Amino acid sequence: MSVALFTLAQPCRHQEEIRKSRFLALAAPVESTEQAMAFVREVGDPTATHNCWAWRIGQDYRFNDDGEPGGTAGRPILQAIEGQGMDRVAVVVTRWYGGIKLGAGGLARAYGGTAAECLRRAGRVTIVAMARLGLRCDFAELALLKARLKDLQAEVEHEAFGADGVELQLRLPDSRVAEACLRISDISRGRSEARRLD
Structure with a gap:
């Protein structure tokens, strides 16, 4: 630690x-x-x-x-x-x-x-160490994803809507990254995967 x-x-x-x-x-x-x-x-x-x-x-x-x-x-x-x-x-x-x-x-x-x-x-x-994550999700999952990630102190820094979904950039405490990745995978049933941007 x-x-x-x-x-x-x-x-x-x-x-x-x-x-x-x-x-x-x-x-x-x-x-x-x-x-x-x-x-x-x-x-x-x-x-x-x-x-x-x-x-x-x-x-x-x-x-x-x-x-x-x-x-x-x-x-x-x-x-x-x-x-x-x-x-x-x-x-x-x-x-x-x-x-x-x-x-x-x-x-x-x-x-x-x-x-x-x-x-x-x-x-x-x-000082809390922060991390950045990027992911793509379907429109139907966006609201639930944002709500469930907010529980992990994740802030949406950027979102871009495309024809086939939404690109998100998130900023959250480094200690919550693993949990956030699991939630993203669960909510999207494995279709969305977060990647570290930093």
């Missing part, structure tokens, strides 16, 4: 003062690289000393130290995202320098700790 991953229910923020430097973490749920980078650009403060950030979306991730010593800001923020079991999340930690140097270890603790505390306090929602 795979470990449940979470994303944020909504954007959140957390601020700390560490040895006269002010650290502000802003985090948001994101679905794409473009959305993550737009968030980074949108919330970074040009008057701040540094706007360090990280994001993770599935296997894709990026981080940036924005002028802090290498490995002291972006990577600790990414580790905070992973440590909180989060995915599809972007975090920007903005620092206003207060005159006291923190050293490499102090910077990593400050950036990572501020990001982790922001995510710890945030509302979260479980």
Whole structure:
């Protein structure tokens, strides 16, 4: 069984003062690289000393130290995202320098700790792995098929009516695919067979 991953229910923020430097973490749920980078650009403060950030979306991730010593800001923020079991999340930690140097270890603790505390306090929602199925069915079976698949949280993304039936594209939780395929076969008496589209 795979470990449940979470994303944020909504954007959140957390601020700390560490040895006269002010650290502000802003985090948001994101679905794409473009959305993550737009968030980074949108919330970074040009008057701040540094706007360090990280994001993770599935296997894709990026981080940036924005002028802090290498490995002291972006990577600790990414580790905070992973440590909180989060995915599809972007975090920007903005620092206003207060005159006291923190050293490499102090910077990593400050950036990572501020990001982790922001995510710890945030509302979260479980990420459900989704799948896409395609199938063709007869007109007579369409209504029953749609009703019975709705019980499995399947949503019709696309339907196309042809001369000899209906082409459907469905989106449903990955965990319900096997059950959906059985229902489709039962309702159509074996005439319709679902195929994975992803």
